[in-house]
Amino acid sequence: MSEYVVWFESLGMNDVEHVGGKNASLGEMISNLADAGVQVPGGFATTAQAYWDFLDESGLRPKIEAELAGLDVEDVRALARAGARIRQMIIDTPFPGRLHEEITGAWDQLLTRTGKTDLAVAVRSSATAEDLPDASFAGQQETFLNVRGLDNVLRTIRDVFASLFNDRAISYRVHHGFEHDQVALSAGIQEMVRSDTGASGVMFTMDTESGFRDVVFVTASYGLGETVVQGSVNPDEFYVHKSTLAAGRPAVLRRMLGEKAIKMVYDTDPQSDETVAVVETPEEDRMRFCLTDAEVESLGRQAMTIEAHYGRPMDIEWGKDGETGRLFILQARPETVKSRDGGQSLQRYQLHERGQVLIEGRAIGQRIGAGRARVVDSIDDMHTVEAGDVLITDMTDPDWEPIMKRASAIVTNRGGRTCHAAIIARELGIPAVVGTGTGTERVRDGMEVTVSCAEGDTGYIYRGIQDYEVREIALGSMPELPFKIMMNVGNPDRAFDFAQLPNAGIGLARLEFIINRMIGIHPRALLEYDRQSDDLKAVIDNQISGYDDPVSFYVDKLTEGISTLAASFADKPVIVRMSDFKSNEYANLIGGAAYEPEEENPMIGFRGASRYISEDFRPCFELECQALRRVRDDMGLTNVWIMIPFVRTPDEGRQVVELLARNGLEKGKDGLKVIMMCELPSNAVLADEFLEIFDGYSIGSNDLTQLTLGLDRDSGLVAHLFEERDPAVKALLHMAIQAARRAGKYVGICGQGPSDHPDLARWLMEEGIDSVSLNPDSVVETWLYLGEEDQ
Secondary structure, eight states: OOSSEEEGGGOOGGGHHHHHHHHHHHHHHHHHTGGGTOOOOOEEEEOHHHHHHHHHHHTHHHHHHHHHTTOOTTOHHHHHHHHHHHHHHHHHSOOOHHHHHHHHHHHHHHHHHHTOSSOEEEEEEEETTOSBTTBOOTTSSOEEEEEESHHHHHHHHHHHHHGGGSHHHHHHHHHTTOOGGGOOEEEEEEEOOOTTSSEEEEEESSOTTTOOSSEEEEEEEESOTHHHHHTOSOOEEEEEEHHHHHTTSOOEEEEEOOOOOEEEEEOOOTTOOOSEEEEEOOHHHHTSOSSOHHHHHHHHHHHHHHHHHHTSOEEEEEEEOTTTOOEEEEEEEEOOSGGGOOOSEEEEEEESOOOOEEEEEEEESSOEEEEEEEEOSSGGGGGGOOTTOEEEESOOOGGGHHHHTTOSEEEESSOOTTSHHHHHHHHHTOOEEEOOSSHHHHSOTTOEEEEEOOSSSEEEEEESOOOEEEEEEEOSOOOOOSSEEEEEOOOGGGHHHHTTSSOSOEEEEEHHHHIIIIIOBOHHHHHTGGGSOHHHHHHHHHHTTTSSSHHHHHHHHHHHHHHHHHHHTTTSOEEEEOOOOOHHHHHTSBTOTTTOOOOSOGGGSSOTHHHHTSTTTHHHHHHHHHHHHIIIIISOOTTEEEEEOOOOSHHHHHHHHHHHHHTTOOTTGGGOOEEEEEOSHHHHHTHHHHHHHSSEEEEOHHHHHHHHHTOOTTOTTTGGGOOTTOHHHHHHHHHHHHHHHHHTOEEEEOSSHHHHOHHHHHHHHHHTOSEEEEOGGGHHHHHHHHHHHHO
């Protein structure tokens, strides 16, 4: 190792004090992971000793110390003045002779190694107190892209050294207890990947919101990766299931098409002094994913290899070379927020009221914050943000960090879930809604607002201060119960989060929730796309962007929703109920009105099993079967069971089971269980007959109650009579449970009753039911209540 310059391949994680965390990590991967398929571009780094000798030999060190002595970093204007003076001193000071010579020699050798005379490199900063387990320092110093020629490399290395004294870096060190004179900077000179003509992004080897560990979360956009890191673009997002990928099966759980409105490319204007330029992304590229599933899975494999080597969740930057198609790892650092969560308790934020929605975007942080909106158009105005304000701005970068910690919440127009604002909000423990598009226009300065990230992937900004509560849920050892507690989970957005709760799986996953939330279009309108009006086709075309065709979109989205639920609870049953929309609900989907009958009482009309076996709806039902077959057979998620709702007669039940088998979902194949909802009085009265056809019962107490008591639960006139604990209802529950026990088949309950009435859950326990499926927000309390009662 030279005193001032060292090649990446001779570095490892023991060299952090010599070349900083980032460069040590690059060396570690090149040295140890190349044979395992992790591809990292080569290059060299300057050492910490080079940085210290540069400051000492030029006389800069005492000048810097004088500027920082007594500086109040809370005074943002004084901080800005001091930082600017220090940076300019460093930029204006030439390197000592020996350092200049060693960099020149390494540059000439790099040209020889690559065989390129016009080599483009990235010059990256790497601080010696960076990428530590308890302080990320992410984005604190600068990276410069598409740097060409020795003179520009030398000048850019000084720019990198100077960036150690950016305002945000000075402030970050003070707030994290690092002495300024104990942190040195190394510059990494790394061959550029031509992602300017390809794509790039960031990936985490865990879900950044819930901390769920069995996925790789990948973000991607066209061009150089700075747009994703900075948050100036809303990228595509993908989730890869690690266990499924390791088994060699299709493993992309979810795909979310990003806007990708702009991209960063090499600046080819001979009149420009800039090395990169931001241009608009062509419309046809915006409307498709910038990576194929195979490329996403390849990135996932590299990420899993890196995580296994480091033994902890990782935050990784990657780039796809547009000329060769190869995928490269550009940086890797430990994830420093969710991976430190001990997991012994959960905080749950819950809104009690919802006002007018002003704007929505991607939710970060699963929290709620409220306060006065402070719309800040420029960093020059950041001094206007006071403690407890909601910061509303176009996007943030590390220069904003001194004020971000004052905010109760952050809202940005641009950015995805791995952008700067998202990363810092997680680190600060405050909610953020990113990628709103027009947040700075829709929210007025000084207005009181509530920012909710506690409702799934979508974050909402409500007008006014809304009532909400924060609950701390202890996750110690739960008491043993004589039955299983499962959960009702319909929203794939929340699946990773809910999987952290004590549970025995999903007792009810409503397919109609996935259809409504992730698809929004009537399946027949997609099957008969060519017959739709031009206006409706335009709406459908917009919805299905990124997918091959209308029918593939429907099946793919169902597959994504089901597989996300199944992967989240991979070692436990996930009971998926086939679609149970009523005709009025189907009519509300895009294109649905043309295909649905008008019924006086849809609640007891064309729904459930009757719908599946009808000539009109059967092709739609078969699309649901395609999705389930793909999840179970192709992806190998055989923990998925199938549940059939609203089966009026045993003959209907037999027809549906036969229809499932004709569509590749044969009862018993690969352990497939097909159960039915017990929700009509006939299901309890003829329980023995129904249980000859199905593998068990899941009791739907909502419909069973209304049909037993003869009341419409949607009618406010008789709603007060709705009572799941009515003796007549309990008599039918008793009949159904005891019939299943005699037959040795599964029986659970997934209606609302046990969530609302723990005493009903106790009665069901005493009846010998196998499981009670509860709403997630009542799981822990009901479990503890039953445990105390049982003792």
